Amino acid sequence: MTALPGKPAANASPDNGSGVDKLLASSPGARLQRAREAANLTVNEAADALHLSPGVVKALEADDYRALPNATFVKGYLRSYSRLLGIGGEELVRSYEAITGSGKPQPVQPIETPRTAPRFATPLRFGLLGLVVVMVAYLLWPASGEPEAVAPLAEDAAAPQGEAVIETTPAVDAEPVTPPDQPAADSLDTEVSLELEREALVSSEPMPEEAEAAEAENIEPVIDPDTPAPEPDAAEVMQPALQAAADLASDAALPDSQVTAPQGQISMAFTGDCWVEIRDASGALIYSNLRRNGESLSITGEPPLEAKLGNGNVVSVRYNGQPVSFRVPPHNVVRVRLGE
Amino acid sequence: MFKRLRGMFSTDLSIDLGTANTLIYVKDRGIVLDEPSVVAIRQQNGAKSVAAVGMDAKRMLGRTPGNITAIRPLKDGVIADFHVTEKMLQHFIHKVHENSFITPSPRVLVCVPCKSTQVERKAIKESALGAGAREVYLIEEAMAAAIGAGLPVEEASGSMVVDIGGGTTEIAIISLNGVVYSDSVRVGGDKFDEAIVTYVRRNYGSLIGEATAERIKQEIGCAFPGKELLEIDVRGRNLAEGVPRSFTLNSSEILEALQEPLSQIVSAVKSALEQSPPELASDIAERGLVLTGGGALLRDLELLLAEETGLPVIVAEDPLTCVARGGGKAMEMMDKSGFDMFSVD
Numbered sequence: 001m002t003a004l005p006g007k008p009a010a011n012a013s014p015d016n017g018s019g020v021d022k023l024l025a026s027s028p029g030a031r032l033q034r035a036r037e038a039a040n041l042t043v044n045e046a047a048d049a050l051h052l053s054p055g056v057v058k059a060l061e062a063d064d065y066r067a068l069p070n071a072t073f074v075k076g077y078l079r080s081y082s083r084l085l086g087i088g089g090e091e092l093v094r095s096y097e098a099i100t101g102s103g104k105p106q107p108v109q110p111i112e113t114p115r116t117a118p119r120f121a122t123p124l125r126f127g128l129l130g131l132v133v134v135m136v137a138y139l140l141w142p143a144s145g146e147p148e149a150v151a152p153l154a155e156d157a158a159a160p161q162g163e164a165v166i167e168t169t170p171a172v173d174a175e176p177v178t179p180p181d182q183p184a185a186d187s188l189d190t191e192v193s194l195e196l197e198r199e200a201l202v203s204s205e206p207m208p209e210e211a212e213a214a215e216a217e218n219i220e221p222v223i224d225p226d227t228p229a230p231e232p233d234a235a236e237v238m239q240p241a242l243q244a245a246a247d248l249a250s251d252a253a254l255p256d257s258q259v260t261a262p263q264g265q266i267s268m269a270f271t272g273d274c275w276v277e278i279r280d281a282s283g284a285l286i287y288s289n290l291r292r293n294g295e296s297l298s299i300t301g302e303p304p305l306e307a308k309l310g311n312g313n314v315v316s317v318r319y320n321g322q323p324v325s326f327r328v329p330p331h332n333v334v335r336v337r338l339g340e
Numbered sequence: 341m342f343k344r345l346r347g348m349f350s351t352d353l354s355i356d357l358g359t360a361n362t363l364i365y366v367k368d369r370g371i372v373l374d375e376p377s378v379v380a381i382r383q384q385n386g387a388k389s390v391a392a393v394g395m396d397a398k399r400m401l402g403r404t405p406g407n408i409t410a411i412r413p414l415k416d417g418v419i420a421d422f423h424v425t426e427k428m429l430q431h432f433i434h435k436v437h438e439n440s441f442i443t444p445s446p447r448v449l450v451c452v453p454c455k456s457t458q459v460e461r462k463a464i465k466e467s468a469l470g471a472g473a474r475e476v477y478l479i480e481e482a483m484a485a486a487i488g489a490g491l492p493v494e495e496a497s498g499s500m501v502v503d504i505g506g507g508t509t510e511i512a513i514i515s516l517n518g519v520v521y522s523d524s525v526r527v528g529g530d531k532f533d534e535a536i537v538t539y540v541r542r543n544y545g546s547l548i549g550e551a552t553a554e555r556i557k558q559e560i561g562c563a564f565p566g567k568e569l570l571e572i573d574v575r576g577r578n579l580a581e582g583v584p585r586s587f588t589l590n591s592s593e594i595l596e597a598l599q600e601p602l603s604q605i606v607s608a609v610k611s612a613l614e615q616s617p618p619e620l621a622s623d624i625a626e627r628g629l630v631l632t633g634g635g636a637l638l639r640d641l642e643l644l645l646a647e648e649t650g651l652p653v654i655v656a657e658d659p660l661t662c663v664a665r666g667g668g669k670a671m672e673m674m675d676k677s678g679f680d681m682f683s684v685d
Contacts, residue, residue: 050646050652051628051650051651051652051653052628052652053626069492069626069627070490070491070492071490072489072490072491072630072654072656072657073627073628073630073654075654075657076628076630076652076653076654076655076656077652077654079654079655080642080646080652080653080654
């Protein structure tokens with residue numbers, strides 16, 4: 001059996017010098033072979049005694065580990081072979097490990113016995129933990145503190161509009177709509193829609209939903225409550241404008257609008273089947289039913305009135321005699337707030 | 341949630357929860373704990389408290405006053421006393437995480453005997469969870485032993501491992517990361533001790549304790565008639581006279597005493613070989629079977645098995661820690677390729 005190339009012991013040929021000779025002579029295989037010969041055993045006898053095949057015994061003696069199974073087995077074979085021959089098995093295994101570089105498993109590293117008392121007294125531990133929690137909360141604060149920073153802004157925006165509601169609500173009934181001051185509306189436009197957006201982002205109130213529902217163009221007029229008529233066809237836009245104004249002002253100006261608002265009347269004409277729900281200012285359901293094609297409906301209640309229409313395409317809505325326009329979303333369900 | 345947080349401060353553990361010894365292996369650190377699975381319970385005014393665990397408790401075995409009981413919470417490889425096992429695991433897990441500030445909550449892999457029932461496995465899982473583990477994975481002891489012994493478990497060739505623990509002997513034939521055949525007999529180091537106690541009582545009319553029996557087994561016990569005859573002086577209480585007497589035992593007597601449990605192990609190994617598929621049997625015949633566990637340290641046990649089976653028998657390196665080391669390796673392998681690789685329910 002040929003020796004495995006690449007292994008130091010196997011690589012060396014006897015005439016390479018005394019150092020190599022020594023290495024070769026001290027290789028596990030060579031020592032096993034010498035011991036076996038000294039004990040007057042043949043390879044076959046040794047293999048029989050070890051319950052191994054003669055091939056394995058020959059491979060062990062030639063240090064040909066490629067022909068042998070993995071290190072676990074080879075070490076086992078070396079131990080039992082050396083025991084049979086009465087030579088030091090552990091020493092052979094060590095030199096085998098040195099040749100193949102397969103290490104011994106890590107020995108048990110004893111660890112210290114734990115102190116019976118914890119290093120920190122329990123209250124101290126909890127105190128420290130609490131401190132950490134407080135610090136983490138402080139670090140995370142800016143994210144959650146945002147709404148507070150914006151809140152005053154929202155109030156600022158709402159305050160003038162609260163006044164506006166008071167002014168414009170009667171205007172709906174009495175005053176005719178005058179032509180708008182377009183540039184003023186535009187300049188203010190960006191400001192307020194910004195505020196609106198911010199408020200929609202941070203507010204947990206019903207605001208976002210409504211800001212979404214009311215179209216951008218509907219909201220635009222809101223900004224210039226003092227200029228009485230925002231758009232050329234303001235008659236149509238008026239109601240959403242009022243509504244949006246009330247939306248913005250809902251926290252600050254709600255009491256005011258409640259005090260000043262009269263009873264509002266919604267009238268609807270249907271050109272198809274439509275589910276209708278109407279709630280008054282207190283949120284109470286004052287009407288809910290399915291209206292059929294050709295029917296009409298007239299409901300009076302305390303504004304702002306909120307109407308939910310199952311199919312916005314088939315309804316024409318008037319509030320206090322004024323036609324109301326609204327955008328119909330793809331799912332056809334329309335929510336409008338009227339009389340704000 | 342707190343468990344997850346605490347988990348960040350804990351290391352994954354592989355626990356060999358054995359009848360005789362509990363070993364804990366930590367990734368990158370090796371075996372960090374090797375202690376007897378013994379707990380001493382102190383009873384005071386009706387309230388129970390843990391007096392000692394591990395090595396300290398073992399010294400108390402059979403030497404306790406009335407208010408302390410030293411017990412071994414595991415019997416035959418499975419939990420006999422649920423709460424005490426939990427306490428013991430808790431103690432060991434804390435001991436491993438000695439220098440951590442936050443109560444540890446590690447992921448834990450525990451080895452279970454392959455013949456343990458669902459109830460027994462659940463008990464082990466629950467007690468590990470109760471001891472603070474975040475997640476518990478179970479793996480068959482024989483599989484862990486084979487991995488720990490360095491057998492080529494992932495190859496498509498049969499490897500046979502015989503793990504002789506304190507309570508059970510696990511025999512398994514493994515191929516392609518799976519157990520092809522496994523058997524578990526409830527014979528192990530404890531049965532050897534009992535056999536020695538019985539033998540001494542019958543032949544010398546003297547009572548010796550289990551700790552003494554274990555010492556006899558370790559010092560002069562052997563499984564196969566050897567060339568040298570070893571002797572040991574022991575003291576036991578003479579049953580007839582009622583006083584302690586000293587006498588001398590030799591290794592051939594112990595060999596005789598151990599005949600019964602040894603023959604049970606031999607027959608279990610033989611029946612495993614009989615039932616193994618022929619291809620795997622030929623692999624095993626070619627390379628031999630591997631002994632692990634504390635029982636493998638019994639002198640000349642490999643000779644007995646080699647003689648009985650006609651196969652090469654090898655004692656794994658550091659047989660006591662094979663299961664724990666294998667569990668640790670298995671955990672690393674599972675980390676790479678999914679936790680359903682070895683784990684059993």
